[in-house]
Each structure stands twice: as C-alpha cells, then as structure tokens.
Amino acid sequence: MPVIAMTREMGSGGREVAQRVADELQLTLVLHHLVEHEIADHLELREDAVHHLLEGGATLTERLQVGSGRLARYTAEEILELANRGNVLIRGWGACLVLREVPHVVRVRVCAPMDVRERTVMQRQGIKDRQTARREIERNDATHKRILRNVYGVDREEALLYDLMLNTERCSIETSTKLVCDLADRTEFRETNASRAILNDKTLEAHIRIKLRERFGTGLGAMGVTGIEATAHNGKIVLRGTAIHGVLVDDASKLASAVPGVKEVENQMVIVHGPRAFT
Template sequence: MGLAAFTRELGSLGTFIAEELARRRGWRFVRREILEEAARMGPLTEDELTRLVESPPGLWERLSLPARRHFYHVAARVLEYAQGDDVVILGRWSTMLLRGVRHAVRVRVCAPLDLRVERLADRLGVSRPEARALAERYDQGVRARIRQFFDVEWEDSDLYDLVINTERVGVERGCELVERLLDSPEFQPDEASRQEVRDRALALRVQESLKSDERLGHVDLHVTARGGTVVLQGVVFGPEERRAVLEVVGAVSGVAQVEDRLTVARMPIR
C-alpha cells in the first residue's frame, strides 16, 4: 500500500517513469481523470483547466475570483484520489498538495533542456526550435502556477522526497529509486497519515463549496479539518454572510461539526 505523486519537466521521461511504476506495482495511474472530474464541477472545459494547470496566468487572472475557484475544483479531486491506497498521481499540483503526508512519496523528474528538446523533437516529429518552445512554454506555465497558488519555486529540491535527473537515470532505474522509498519504513502508511489525507480532502471540499457559492466567492477563509470537525477562521462582513458560510459548510459531505472562529467585520458607514 502506498501513494506516489510526480511532477515532471516536459520531455524528462517523468510520465514514463510514473506509468511504469504504476504498472510494476499494479497501482492505479491517475492524471487525466482529475481534470475530467474537475470540469464537471464548474463552467470550464477540460482544455481550459489544463491551461489553468500548465499555462502562466495573465495579470487579470491572478486577481480574479474564478482562478481560486478552479484551483479548489482541481485540488479537491487530487485529494479524493489520494485517499485511496496504491495510486500514482502525475502532476495536477499533487506534489505540493501532499507535502507533509507521511506515506506520500513526492518525486520531481527533470533533465537538461537540450536533452529534453531532442527527445520531444524525435517523439513528436517537430523541429528542434518548435520542441524548445514547447518545453520552455510548459516549464514557464507550471512554474508560474506553483508560485501563484503555493508561493514556492517549482525547482526547489527541498520540496520533494526524490529528484530524478534522467540525463543518466533511465525509466527502469528511476522506478527502482521510487520503489525503494515506497518500501522503506519512513513512508509506510498508518492511521494517522491516512487521516491526514482525509482531513485535507474535507478541508478542500469545504473551500470548493464556499468558492462555488455565488454569495461567498469573494470570501477567503482559512479552513482546517480533523475527523469531521471543520474549523473556520477569517473575516466575514456581517451576520448574514456568516450565516451563509455556516450553512454552506454544514451541508458539505463529511462535515460532522463546525467550529466557528470567524470574525465579523462591519462595513463602515459612508
């Protein structure tokens, strides 16, 4: 039993390593399903959500409410899959969303840009300049989204349990390295680590519901969960908004109790 999350540079062979790991262990490989299901939760298509994950945001989008709403649609689906045993998740911010989960092995796969360009050109049948543009555009997009939503640098090796450079490490050897961690005592699941994933999944579903409610999309709250108890912290503007928040949160599946630590601020009289 276990959980592996991958992020990879385009052309780094990261997809092949993740797929081969899932095949070797008989685990489920999850990638496209996340965006397919997230698209059903909101107005965006799967292609539009792909751009949300892989393309840099414009200035207006950085400031817009829909960007956060769509983020929670995707993030909540990632944690839903992470609750299952024996799953490999590729991309979709999974390595960021699972930081601190004991049994989640988080892997970044990279390679020198020139090598990735050669691989992409050969695999896709495009020119070297086209392949370079594809790789650089993808890297720029993922890097920008990680900054936007997590305020960290995608390339920071401290964020991962394992970084694989495929300039010298192939698919088979890469799988072996990941499997060593998956089988090590430090990464074995226990009830506490499984509960951590369930709690994060519930907190994200709550955030998703709040952002999806037309009355509350502008509200930014800090939400945590523990064993069905959801703790709400932050500022709401007026008693009616507070009641709306509690109503929405109480209706989320899995919420047994709501701990209200909200601060009610009153709009100034003009």
C-alpha cells in the same frame, strides 16, 4: 495503499517512469484527462477550456470566467479525492504541492539536462532542428512554472517540494523506476492512522473551502463575509473570518456541518458592523 505524486520535465522520461512504476506497484495512473474531466464537471466548463487553463493556453475570456483561485480550489479537491482512494500515482497538476503535508505520499520529480531533453523531443515529435525542440521545451517549462506560481504561489523547482529528484541522464528508466518503488515501500511512506487522518482533514478542508467560497464569494466584503477560512483536525472544523450579521455566521456553520465526514464545527467568526467589516 501507496500514493505517489510525480512531476516531470518535458523530454525527461518521466512519462515512462510513471507508467512503469504504476505497472510495477499495480497503481492507477492518473493523467490529465481524468483530472480535467472532473474539474470541468465541477466548474461547468468544457474539458478543452480546463485543459487550456491548466496547460497555459487559455483565452482571456476563459481566465476571467474561472480565475486562478477558483481553479486552484477545484484542482486541489480533485487531487485530494484521488489520493483518498489510495493505490494511485498522480502525475502533474500540482499534486506534489497539494499533498506535501500528507506523510505517506511519495513526491517525485523527474528531470534531465537540456541536451537530453532536446534529443528526446526531437525523436518523439519528429523535429529535425534542435533549436525548435529547445523552444518547445522552454515554452512548456515556462507555462507550467507560471501556472504553479499563479495558482499556488510556489516555484515548482523548489527542491523541498520533493522526496526524490531523479536525473534520467544518470539514472536509467529502469533504475528510476526501482528507486521510486523502493521508496514507496519504505516504512516512512507507509500509510498510518495518523497520516490517513491528515489526508482526510485536508480533503475536508478542500470541500468546505469550495462551499464557503461559492456561497459567500471571494471579493472584498463579498456577500457580507471576509477572510473566511476553515481548518480541520481529526474531523473537527474551525471556521475563522468576519461577517456583518449573525445569520451569515450560522450559514457558514451549516455549510460546513453538511459536508460528509465532519464531526464537529467550532465557529470562531467575528461579527463586525460598519466600515470595519470591509477592512
């Protein structure tokens, strides 16, 4: 079941490439409205507030209400859930980063020189002034770059995030579509039991991290637990971190064990008393 993660530069033709690839391979094309709806439900926010957070137009109140770490966890969870369904093309939302360790996911970036993007934006938005189009593109680029850096700590222009980078000045929409489809059909990107296990583990980690953070908080010494983390391997969860009481350690184990798909929990958390618990 193909899974494609794609990111695009504004005005590069990535929207058309994504749609044509989805049509050709009969994939579900996931755009912002579906991701925003699910995240809004989880965070108990309005969809427009989530859209502002993900697109860079959030107010100070909206940013303080959620925080980049919490937004990253819920966004990653939703992307991994979508990838688990298979037969999907996820455009944007950091999917190329979230799914970078899953071998069967094809990660694509669609780009173009600035003059090509300017012409496209002018045509689509009815802009007559090339400088106005450039300002709109630069604003969009800066916003998405800032969000990925703040939320995930990476530069979206890092080449190693992608398996294929397409320059639509050189490659037509038709050629770009064929290249993506051909890559998705290559042996290296076919789902295997091993690659499915990695995706399942990453999804379990995302679910458990959210439950742990919502239960214990994220601040220094919040709720008596610090540095808590969960890693998964073939359904076995390993918990690490420190706590000020054994009851909190047991609570963490119970939370992780209750997540569907978890086969075993090994709790390596350390109980620390006194000031050391907050260092």
